[in-house]
Amino acid sequence: xxxxxxxxxxxxxxxxxxxxxxxxxxxxxxxxxxxxxxxxxxxxxxxxxxxxxxxxxxxxxxxxxxxxxxxxxxx
Numbered sequence: 792x793x794x795x796x797x798x799x800x801x802x803x804x805x806x807x808x809x810x811x812x813x814x815x816x817x818x819x820x821x822x823x824x825x826x827x828x829x830x831x832x833x834x835x836x837x838x839x840x841x842x843x844x845x846x847x848x849x850x851x852x853x854x855x856x857x858x859x860x861x862x863x864x865x866x
Contacts, residue, residue: 793841796838796839796841796842796845797845799838799842799845800842800845800846800849801849803831803838803842803846804846804849804850807828807831807846807850810824810827810831811824813827
């Protein structure tokens with residue numbers, strides 16, 4: 792694993808999350824959010840396909856499961 796690319800991907804994931812958090816907290820408006828997200832994604836793509844794939848994988852890994860939780864012990 793290339794540590795530099797992994798570090799870049801982690802930094803981009805933190806930046807994306809920070810943008811979302813700032814918008815939800817009301818620290819930025821939607822227009823500023825869009826500008827920040829576009830800038831971050833442009834930088835992700837400029838970093839190359841390996842970094843972009845790591846970012847996308849990181850985002851997918853944070854998504855909830857597509858299967859509903861089974862809280863009653865039934866299949």
